[in-house]
Amino acid sequence: xxxxxxFYVTLFLVFGALSAQAQTGNIQGTITDENxxxxxxxxxxxxxxxxxxxxxxxxxxxLVGIPEGSYTLSIxxxxxxxxxxEVAVTAGQxxxxxxxxxxxxxxxxxxQVSAYGLSGQSKxxxxxxxxxxxxxxxxxxxIGKFPDANIGDAVKRIPGITMQVDQGEARNIIVxxxxxxxxxxxxxxxxxxxxxxDNRNIQMDLIPSDMIxxxxxxxxxxxxxxxxxxxxxxxxxxxxxxxxxxxxATLGSGVNFITDKGIWNGSILVGDRTNDGKFGYMLSATxxxxxxxxxxxxxxxxxxFEYNTGAEDDEGEPILEEADVDPYTNVTEQRTYxxxxxxxxxxxxFDYQINANxxxxxxxxxxxxxxxxxxxxxxxxxxxxxxxxxGDFTINNGVLTRFPVEVKRQSKGGIAGGRNxxxxxxxxRMQNYTLGGDHLFGSLKVDWMASYAKAxxxxxxxxxxEYESEYIVNNDNSNxxxxxxxxxxxxxxxxxxxxxxxEITNENQYTEEEDINFFANFELPADLFGKGGTIKFxxxxxxxxxxxxxxxxxxxxxxxxxxxxxxxxxxxxxPDYLPGSKYVAGNFASEEWLGSLDxxxxxxxxxxxxxxxxxxxxxxxxxxxxxxxxxxLTDKLSVLAGLRVENTKLxxxxxxxxxxxxxxxxxxxxxxxVEQVSxxxxxxxxxxxxxxxxxxxxxxxxxxxxxxxLARPNYADLIPRAEIVNEDSEVVLGNPDLDPTTSMNFDVNxxxxxxxxxxxxxxxxYKRINDFIYTFITEAEDDSYAPGTAGYDVFQPLNxxxxxxxxxxxxxxxxxxxxxGFAKNFSIYLNYTYLTSSADGIRNExxxxxxxxDLPNTAPNMFNGSLGYADKRFSARLSANFSDSYIDEIGGxxxxxxxxxxxxxxxxxxxxxxxxxxxxxxxxxxxxxQPLRYFQGVKSRTQQMEFYDIRxxxxxxxxxxxx
Numbered sequence: 029x030x031x032x033x034x035f036y037v038t039l040f041l042v043f044g045a046l047s048a049q050a051q052t053g054n055i056q057g058t059i060t061d062e063n064x065x066x067x068x069x070x071x072x073x074x075x076x077x078x079x080x081x082x083x084x085x086x087x088x089x090x091l092v093g094i095p096e097g098s099y100t101l102s103i104x105x106x107x108x109x110x111x112x113x114e115v116a117v118t119a120g121q122x123x124x125x126x127x128x129x130x131x132x133x134x135x136x137x138x139x140q141v142s143a144y145g146l147s148g149q150s151k152x153x154x155x156x157x158x159x160x161x162x163x164x165x166x167x168x169x170x171i172g173k174f175p176d177a178n179i180g181d182a183v184k185r186i187p188g189i190t191m192q193v194d195q196g197e198a199r200n201i202i203v204x205x206x207x208x209x210x211x212x213x214x215x216x217x218x219x220x221x222x223x224x225x226d227n228r229n230i231q232m233d234l235i236p237s238d239m240i241x242x243x244x245x246x247x248x249x250x251x252x253x254x255x256x257x258x259x260x261x262x263x264x265x266x267x268x269x270x271x272x273x274x275x276x277a278t279l280g281s282g283v284n285f286i287t288d289k290g291i292w293n294g295s296i297l298v299g300d301r302t303n304d305g306k307f308g309y310m311l312s313a314t315x316x317x318x319x320x321x322x323x324x325x326x327x328x329x330x331x332x333f334e335y336n337t338g339a340e341d342d343e344g345e346p347i348l349e350e351a352d353v354d355p356y357t358n359v360t361e362q363r364t365y366x367x368x369x370x371x372x373x374x375x376x377x378f379d380y381q382i383n384a385n386x387x388x389x390x391x392x393x394x395x396x397x398x399x400x401x402x403x404x405x406x407x408x409x410x411x412x413x414x415x416x417x418x419g420d421f422t423i424n425n426g427v428l429t430r431f432p433v434e435v436k437r438q439s440k441g442g443i444a445g446g447r448n449x450x451x452x453x454x455x456x457r458m459q460n461y462t463l464g465g466d467h468l469f470g471s472l473k474v475d476w477m478a479s480y481a482k483a484x485x486x487x488x489x490x491x492x493x494e495y496e497s498e499y500i501v502n503n504d505n506s507n508x509x510x511x512x513x514x515x516x517x518x519x520x521x522x523x524x525x526x527x528x529x530x531e532i533t534n535e536n537q538y539t540e541e542e543d544i545n546f547f548a549n550f551e552l553p554a555d556l557f558g559k560g561g562t563i564k565f566x567x568x569x570x571x572x573x574x575x576x577x578x579x580x581x582x583x584x585x586x587x588x589x590x591x592x593x594x595x596x597x598x599x600x601x602x603p604d605y606l607p608g609s610k611y612v613a614g615n616f617a618s619e620e621w622l623g624s625l626d627x628x629x630x631x632x633x634x635x636x637x638x639x640x641x642x643x644x645x646x647x648x649x650x651x652x653x654x655x656x657x658x659x660x661l662t663d664k665l666s667v668l669a670g671l672r673v674e675n676t677k678l679x680x681x682x683x684x685x686x687x688x689x690x691x692x693x694x695x696x697x698x699x700x701x702v703e704q705v706s707x708x709x710x711x712x713x714x715x716x717x718x719x720x721x722x723x724x725x726x727x728x729x730x731x732x733x734x735x736x737x738l739a740r741p742n743y744a745d746l747i748p749r750a751e752i753v754n755e756d757s758e759v760v761l762g763n764p765d766l767d768p769t770t771s772m773n774f775d776v777n778x779x780x781x782x783x784x785x786x787x788x789x790x791x792x793x794y795k796r797i798n799d800f801i802y803t804f805i806t807e808a809e810d811d812s813y814a815p816g817t818a819g820y821d822v823f824q825p826l827n828x829x830x831x832x833x834x835x836x837x838x839x840x841x842x843x844x845x846x847x848x849g850f851a852k853n854f855s856i857y858l859n860y861t862y863l864t865s866s867a868d869g870i871r872n873e874x875x876x877x878x879x880x881x882d883l884p885n886t887a888p889n890m891f892n893g894s895l896g897y898a899d900k901r902f903s904a905r906l907s908a909n910f911s912d913s914y915i916d917e918i919g920g921x922x923x924x925x926x927x928x929x930x931x932x933x934x935x936x937x938x939x940x941x942x943x944x945x946x947x948x949x950x951x952x953x954x955x956x957x958q959p960l961r962y963f964q965g966v967k968s969r970t971q972q973m974e975f976y977d978i979r980x981x982x983x984x985x986x987x988x989x990x991x
Contacts, residue, residue, distance in 0.1 A: 069154030180232030196976035206259030269308025280983020450623035561659030581632035606975035641751030682747035786842030829869025
């Protein structure tokens with residue numbers, strides 16, 4: 029069918045629906061629970077005419093094209109008693125109804141049916157059950173049963189999801205083994221912009237869990253959803269105005285055992301609706317002040333070693349010789365982080381029911397997080413081979429145990445006073461403003477939304493002071509999980525006069541991403557098979573701008589502060605250092621001294637090659653249109669099928685920076701050559717999809733989906749830039765010719781829902797991925813990139829050929845109400861995901877294809893489990909979260925590959941109801957003291973290991989509901 033025919037068919041359906049309204053009417057209703065809280069996923073049905081609807085996240089449902097007369101509405105909802113309500117329909121009018129549900133079993137009162145009890149689980153499972161596509165839904169009431177302060181930690185409880193951790197909090201989401209930038213994260217259906225400087229990752233730890241009403245993970249997207257969701261689409265739904273007055277408040281405190289410093293948190297939420305029910309509001313605010321840190325060790329491994337023989341060649345250059353050695357650490361780092369994280373969030377949501385046919389709403393959210401950080405780093409790196417002479421090193425049976433290193437002591441901080449307080453201040457903000465409406469024109473349902481969203485990250489006056497020395501170290505790799513280098517002569521390490529001025533720098537960084545979104549959806553009744561159905565179509569425009577603007581200045585203060593002995597210092601040696609007391613940090617330039625220095629652009633030198641290659645501006649416009657139908661083929665079988673088309677247009681600007689090497693004979697001075705570069709790109713993707721849902725009975729559902737999705741390249745990868753990093757002997761290139769990654773996805777799933785509120789489910793999924801993007805590492809053969817770059821490592825993003833993922837998911841959650849006595853108060857929550865993957869077209873440093881690789885970020889095994897107990901007043905839950913190790917970055921060869929190690933988190937939380945409205949709570953996080961760990965090549969070789977220790981919080985929660 030061409031576009032002209034489709035246009036006329038659409039007009040015919042619209043006018044037909046409006047004409048039919050003259051003989052029929054509509055029913056629009058709102059369903060709430062016993063506390064006046066909206067009920068999503070309720071099944072509303074009129075038996076006499078075989079018409080039904082499902083309530084949305086705001087508890088609203090609409091039935092259109094109902095012949096004039098009186099009818100009985102039947103409402104069914106798992107965990108609640110069935111309700112029947114009489115309603116009279118008048119031709120040409122919309123009848124409004126309000127329906128309240130009550131728990132189905134009085135005994136459930138003993139297991140805490142309340143706003144934060146089984147009702148939360150019931151709402152999530154009912155929504156999941158009635159959705160046409162494969163989803164996982166978690167309500168905020170369920171989140172309250174886990175000790176999760178931010179949305180990232182809450183999402184990791186969902187099957188098939190693992191999270192990458194930053195400073196002890198879940199930040200980047202991996203859905204079904206696919207990288208964070210390959211997944212879509214939306215707020216009320218509007219794409220959340222990213223504050224990350226070089227990728228599309230959404231910082232999930234920026235949003236407090238208190239601000240979200242529901243988390244919906246769509247693992248098989250429908251045509252009316254954004255297509256850039258290779259792994260899945262995560263939609264965060266904010267709280268809406270209640271049916272009656274609601275007040276909720278939290279006040280808490282706690283301690284981080286790594287620093288023995290305090291945690292402070294508070295939140296308040298208030299909402300109400302006018303007496304006529306037309307205008308409603310929900311206001312909320314939350315703050316969390318967390319003073320913590322981390323203990324970190326890092327290492328780089330190599331199996332190459334060369335030294336100076338003492339002889340020279342014909343040109344007077346030293347002759348180097350290679351020695352056979354076992355893998356050893358040629359670089360080690362020891363880091364101490366001190367961090368204060370202050371997270372604030374504000375939301376104001378309003379809606380106005382103009383009449384039964386028209387509703388408009390405004391949803392706003394502002395998230396603001398300050399990260400203040402000091403970092404003290406001891407780095408030890410083996411000298412270049414020409415600087416290592418016979419006698420400087422020791423090799424025992426292939427084990428290199430002694431060699432000379434360059435040692436650097438680096439202090440990281442910020443300016444004194446103000447918000448910085450001698451710390452680097454990372455100011456992150458995310459704001460979203462959404463205006464939308466829902467309308468009914470006869471039988472035509474229309475909803476629309478326009479939004480503005482912005483994310484930014486600003487790091488001003490980030491300062492580093494570094495002092496350097498050289499000495500011989502003993503290199504101990506006997507336990508490769510905890511590698512360590514120690515000075516052969518302790519005086520070399522302890523004498524601050526041995527550490528000479530290296531550099532003092534000041535850096536300013538700013539990244540922002542702005543999104544303007546608009547979409548409109550149109551839905552009509554279209555009973556193509558005599559069992560009921562709809563046709564839906566619409567369009568979306570998303571207009572994005574990404575900007576990164578950094579600078580970097582260096583200051584020559586060597587005459588004033590020639591050695592570390594000439595500046596104020598602090599010792600950061602800690603006998604309780606979590607990787608082990610054998611790691612001695614020593615003394616560093618104090619953060620107060622660093623913050624007090626008068627560093628400005630006038631007395632510093634701009635180092636262009638440090639920041640210009642990373643500065644860019646990208647404009648990305650996406651226009652999309654779709655059409656789909658949702659039909660019941662039989663009483664048990666339903667199908668949703670359609671096509672989405674997305675056109676992407678990109679414009680990018682950046683810098684190509686080339687280092688000019690000095691040549692006295694040619695009269696060429698050393699310097700930096702900067703060339704502004706730009707490029708354009710556009711492509712169109714056709715994304716068909718089909719979903720089948722078969723209701724084996726009222727409680728058992730079978731599902732199948734075939735979908736097509738895509739992922740757009742990271743912005744920084746698309747710029748035709750070139751960066752020469754002489755200090756690291758690296759060349760970093762962009763690639764404006766990158767194609768988007770696409771995936772064809774197949775899902776099959778079976779779900780059985782328990783009447784007592786619970787589920788057992790299992791499913792298989794397969795993804796065939798084309799043109800996935802990886803970083804190709806090779807070695808420059810000549811000086812074509814810039815003079816002197818022969819032998820440099822060259823990094824450039826490329827499209828791989830194809831990859832595949834096969835996985836299986838099983839999930840079980842249930843109240844054990846079939847057990848006798850107090851045992852019926854226990855509940856179990858379990859889910860497990862298995863993944864296997866392969867990737868083709870990845871080249872090693874020699875240009876040969878590698879056949880030994882999984883797709884990066886695909887964890888083979890993921891598990892969540894919790895055991896809960898709840899009676900009328902007391903509840904407690906022990907929760908476990910496990911994710912297997914997986915390859916994180918592909919190196920030039922298997923030895924250089926970087927892996928994200930296994931994680932196992934154990935958390936505990938408990939609450940006690942002092943009154944019906946007031947509770948006391950306590951949370952214990954990271955009982956296992958799980959570190960963030962990367963390893964190189966093989967599991968035993970630590971590349972990074974960072975510990976965060978246990979976090980303990982407690983406080984009071986108050987909830988008041990009035991219908």
